[in-house]
Amino acid sequence: MLNRWIAAFTLATGCLALGACQTQVFLPAEMQAVQTPIAAYHAYERSDCATVERLTDEDALEVWKRNEMRHSMKLLYGFCREISGDLSAAEAIYRQLVDEAPSSFAADDAAERIRIFKLTTNDPGYARWAASALDRVDPSMVNRKPIERVPVRFPPLAESAGIEGYAVVEFGVSDQGTTKNPVVVDSNPPLLFDGASVRAVRRWRFERQTQTGPTSRQLIRLLFRPDGQIAAGEEPAASNPMSSPARAN
Known part of the structure; x- marks a missing residue:
């Protein structure tokens, strides 16, 4: 469908340039309905929050129906407010x-x-605990075998836009094999894949420990590919300038 819209627009502009058309062909409204959210996601991917906010502020969103596109664009607006340090505005958008x-x-x-x-x-020490996530990782436990990995869901509009990125999650594994207190250490684009990653890791299960001991902490990198595939690896990725070295999640 999108290819037909693009073809119609190309044909229309070509005819107008050549003066060979008797009727004018307009760009369908549906084209904007697809292209505006994708443009917002691409702007966010390249750290251009000024463009994101222009495309997703309240006035711009008024023309959208209350569907996943509108909600996802509003979420991007909240991310940009949070990254800029305007936490009260971000929280209001999220709520x-x-x-x-x-x-x-x-x-x-x-x-x-x-x-x-x-x-x-509620906990003044939580941010400090999250920031020290890498220090808690136990290298000897990195290879503890997972027995159930609930698939991570690719954020739908980010997938449609072909956005590539990653989230590095630090988490605990109890003797029973359940995960505890996952925290995003790094992600790119920042915040975009954090929620999906944390929600999945919370439901993962690992082999039980044969001996009782403290909860081990380990790292996983979830790579979100432009083709919609998600891969899991053990090596954390490089930090992105828009994100902090470790964030509470």
Whole structure:
């Protein structure tokens, strides 16, 4: 369908340039409905929050129906507010998303950010604990065998836009094999894949320990590919300038 719209637009502009058309062909409204969110995601991928905010502010969103596209664009706006340090505005956007679209993928991500804000507010030591995530990793436990890895869901609009990125998650593994307190150490683009990664890792299961001991901490890198595939690896990726070395998640 999108290819037909592009072909129609190309034909129309070509005819106008040659003066060979008797009727004018307009760019379909549906083309904008697809291209605007994709443009916003590509802007976010290249750290251009000024463009993201122009495409996703309240006035721009008024023309959109209350669907996953609108919710995902609003989520991007919240991410940009959070990255800029305007946490109160970001939290207000996240709460609005949860209220108006509780069953959407964007609302799930928004709820994760609200959870972090609560943890940081209620426990002054939480941010410091999250920042020290790499220090807690036990190299001897990295190869502990997973027995169930719930698939990570690719954020739908990011997948449609062909966005590539990663999230590095540090988490605990109990003697029983359950994961505990996952925290995103690094991600690129920042925040975009954090929620999906943490929600999946919470449900992973590993082999039980034969001996009782403290909860081990380990790292996993989840690579989100432009073709919609997600791969898991053990080596953390390089830090992105837009993201902090470790974030509470």
